[in-house]
Amino acid sequence: xxxxxxxxxxxxxxxxxxxxxxxxxxxxxxxxxxxxxxxxxxxxxxxxxxxxxxxxxxxxxxxxxxxxxxxxxxxxxxxxxxxxxxxxxxxxxxxxxxxxxxxxxxxxxxxxxxxxxxxxxxxxxxxxxxxxxxxxxxxxxxxxxxxxxxxxxxxxxxxxxxxxxxxxxxxxxxxxxxxxxxxxxxxxxxxxxxxxxxxxxxxxxxxxxxxxxxxxxxxxxxxxxxxxxxxxxxxxxxxxxxxxxxxxxxxxxxxxxxxxxxxxxxxxxxxxxxxxxxxxxxxxxxxxxxxxxxxxxxxxxxxxxxxxxxxxxxxxxxxxxxxxxxxxxxxxxxxxxxxxxxxxxxxxxxxxxxxxxxxxxxxxxxxxxxxxxxxxxxxxxxxxxxxxxxxxxxxxxxxxxxxxxxxxxxxxxxxxxx
Amino acid sequence: xxxxxxxxxxxxxxxxxxxxxxxxxxxxxxxxxxxxxxxxxxxxxxxxxxxxxxxxxxxxxxxxxxxxxxxxxxxxxxxxxxxxxxxxxxxxxxxxxxxxxxxxxxxxxxxxxxxxxxxxxxxxxxxxxxxxxxxxxxxxxxxxxxxxxxxxxxxxxxxxxxxxxxxxxxxxxxxxxxxxxxxxxxxxxxxxxxxxxxxxxxxxxxxxxxxxxxxxxxxxxxxxxxxxxxxxxxxxxxxxxxxxxxxxxxxxxxxxxxxxxxxxxx
Ligand code: SF4
Numbered sequence: 108x109x110x111x112x113x114x115x116x117x118x119x120x121x122x123x124x125x126x127x128x129x130x131x132x133x134x135x136x137x138x139x140x141x142x143x144x145x146x147x148x149x150x151x152x153x154x155x156x157x158x159x160x161x162x163x164x165x166x167x168x169x170x171x172x173x174x175x176x177x178x179x180x181x182x183x184x185x186x187x188x189x190x191x192x193x194x195x196x197x198x199x200x201x202x203x204x205x206x207x208x209x210x211x212x213x214x215x216x217x218x219x220x221x222x223x224x225x226x227x228x229x230x231x232x233x234x235x236x237x238x239x240x241x242x243x244x245x246x247x248x249x250x251x252x253x254x255x256x257x258x259x260x261x262x263x264x265x266x267x268x269x270x271x272x273x274x275x276x277x278x279x280x281x282x283x284x285x286x287x288x289x290x291x292x293x294x295x296x297x298x299x300x301x302x303x304x305x306x307x308x309x310x311x312x313x314x315x316x317x318x319x320x321x322x323x324x325x326x327x328x329x330x331x332x333x334x335x336x337x338x339x340x341x342x343x344x345x346x347x348x349x350x351x352x353x354x355x356x357x358x359x360x361x362x363x364x365x366x367x368x369x370x371x372x373x374x375x376x377x378x379x380x381x382x383x384x385x386x387x388x389x390x391x392x393x394x395x396x397x398x399x400x401x402x403x404x405x406x407x408x409x410x411x412x413x414x415x416x417x418x419x420x421x422x423x424x425x426x427x428x429x430x431x432x433x434x435x436x437x438x439x440x441x442x443x444x445x446x447x448x449x450x451x452x453x454x455x456x457x458x459x460x461x462x463x464x465x466x467x468x469x470x471x472x473x474x475x476x477x478x479x480x481x482x483x484x485x486x487x488x489x490x491x492x493x494x495x496x497x498x499x500x501x502x503x504x505x506x507x508x509x510x511x512x513x514x515x516x517x518x519x520x521x522x523x524x525x
Numbered sequence: 526x527x528x529x530x531x532x533x534x535x536x537x538x539x540x541x542x543x544x545x546x547x548x549x550x551x552x553x554x555x556x557x558x559x560x561x562x563x564x565x566x567x568x569x570x571x572x573x574x575x576x577x578x579x580x581x582x583x584x585x586x587x588x589x590x591x592x593x594x595x596x597x598x599x600x601x602x603x604x605x606x607x608x609x610x611x612x613x614x615x616x617x618x619x620x621x622x623x624x625x626x627x628x629x630x631x632x633x634x635x636x637x638x639x640x641x642x643x644x645x646x647x648x649x650x651x652x653x654x655x656x657x658x659x660x661x662x663x664x665x666x667x668x669x670x671x672x673x674x675x676x677x678x679x680x681x682x683x684x685x686x687x688x689x690x691x692x693x694x695x696x697x698x699x700x701x702x703x704x705x706x707x708x709x710x711x712x713x714x715x716x717x718x719x720x721x722x723x724x725x726x727x728x729x730x731x732x733x734x735x736x737x738x739x740x741x742x743x744x745x746x747x748x749x750x751x752x753x754x755x756x757x758x759x760x761x762x763x764x765x766x767x768x769x770x771x772x773x774x775x776x777x778x779x780x781x782x783x784x785x786x787x788x789x790x791x
């Protein structure tokens with residue numbers, strides 16, 4: 108008999124179940140659009156989704172495919188397909204996974220439900236440059252046009268200079284023109300303004316949701332949080348995103364009022380830094396046996412969780428979207444990321460940080476050490492750091508991961524008792 | 526008050542029986558395919574050595590990778606917490622512990638009371654651990670216990686083995702041998718490589734002068750000496766570094782009992 112070491116995460120909220128359904132419905136809609144002959148875009152990273160929604164474009168977000176197949180423990184298979192195609196193990200596991208999905212001669216029934224071939228591809232260098240190369244390969248493979256949005260690397264922090272905003276707004280304008288050239292009609296500026304306004308609403312709701320999560324005990328951990336962040340990542344600029352967040356906020360407020368937490372007896376609050384194991388989200392529930400909850404994870408903030416909504420001006424839609432993309436936590440200078448985590452640790456009353464290193468990522472592991480030092484210096488909160496690839500199940504070592512978590516939590520509990 | 530600590534590691538099972546604060550008996554045996562049987566066996570042997578039975582035990586704590594399958598333990602505690610406590614029991618001034626076990630290697634920082642303040646483990650590859658030394662010893666047809674000593678008697682200094690993967694390191698060793706390298710020089714290269722990897726692990730938690738090495742590799746003088754030289758430190762090593770975890774589990778058992786004030790009925 109073999110023991111299955113991976114388990115899906117256990118969610119506890121009704122709204123996150125609804126959000127899961129919305130994800131499926133979204134991709135179902137893309138599939139129908141393809142069948143109706145409408146053009147399908149493949150995009151990725153921090154390309155502002157608002158421009159797609161404003162043009163009623165049907166988009167497959169390629170970073171999402173690995174997460175979805177990962178949750179079904181299928182990511183290892185598609186990663187292998189990409190390696191068989193000649194991609195090195197050192198290429199980011201996200202890219203290997205979506206390339207495997209893209210080039211596979213046969214797809215499993217789960218992926219087949221929502222996978223459609225692209226009519227054109229819009230790539231960017233956010234969060235990282237390597238993605239644009241993987242996209243080029245996909246564009247060659249499918250023989251479709253490729254467009255690249257160049258985002259300046261943020262070396263300014265939160266105060267982005269006008270020239271950078273203008274440059275990126277110009278890149279977005281070019282994207283709109285490219286989309287028009289490929290059969291998506293001309294942009295409806297009123298619709299785009301409306302999308303920016305809805306996007307602003309969405310982040311205001313998310314900030315309120317975060318406030319609820321800061322309650323002790325927390326009404327929502329990151330196992331729910333990662334699904335709940337879906338509207339933030341893929342539905343900014345839509346009424347559906349706003350409606351889902353309104354419902355989530357209502358549910359959470361009720362829980363806070365009743366004093367209901369993920370755990371009745373919450374002893375420790377943890378923050379996850381790095382990519383969690385999507386094929387084994389049960390690992391995040393594993394710590395609950397110690398009375399610990401992973402309250403928040405850094406990647407919930409990617410693609411829009413960290414910008415100042417007051418700067419978003421619907422009358423300047425492209426400039427607003429430029430600001431939003433350029434201050435994203437995975438773009439700014441290290442100092443911004445570090446300060447952001449510092450604040451999260453304080454606001455969410457975090458007792459310990461779990462930092463996982465995905466070796467095939469060229470970006471996030473570099474933050475580990477400065478984050479660990481800063482958080483300890485600031486709040487005396489310790490961090491454990493260990494290797495864990497959030498997508499490549501073949502790199503996963505259950506015993507070592509759990510040994511790290513067990514020891515870390517034991518030490519945290521002992522220091523709380525002291 | 527009589528307590529026992531059982532440490533079921535990936536390669537060896539250890540048991541220690543304490544009477545108050547004094548070691549009555551200890552034992553270590555290779556871990557078999559069934560960890561709970563190993564636990565039973567090593568405990569029986571140790572009890573026999575002390576002239577006691579399980580019924581005489583007031584409290585039992587287990588540790589190690591197999592800690593959860595020890596059927597008669599009253600509580601289990603992770604090996605990181607245990608090694609800090611055990612090293613502190615042997616050497617009360619200790620602030621940094623390097624535990625080099627069969628399948629992994631851990632650097633641990635602790636405070637004046639032996640509580641863990643920071644730790645780092647090697648990644649999942651066995652290259653930083655005892656198993657890699659076993660493989661090298663086997664390949665070079667050298668008894669494991671002689672490996673360290675021989676590695677200090679070298680003819681020519683070879684570059685340390687560069688592969689972090691044990692399988693590739695094996696190929697590297699074969700290459701050296703085919704080129705006519707002396708066995709001791711190759712052994713030195715293996716010990717040097719391990720010491721180098723361990724040094725980075727220690728640096729990750731922050732080097733402290735009061736330092737203990739525990740686990741099976743502490744017995745390998747070739748590795749221990751090289752670690753000492755690299756950092757200019759003198760390592761403390763107790764009479765049997767493999768029982769530090771089990772000893773500490775027994776110490777924890779005693780402390781728990783002191784707090785509870787009631788012995789466990791078996
Ligand atoms: S995981 Fe790292 S390398 Fe991969 S897409 Fe994200 S930032 Fe880029």
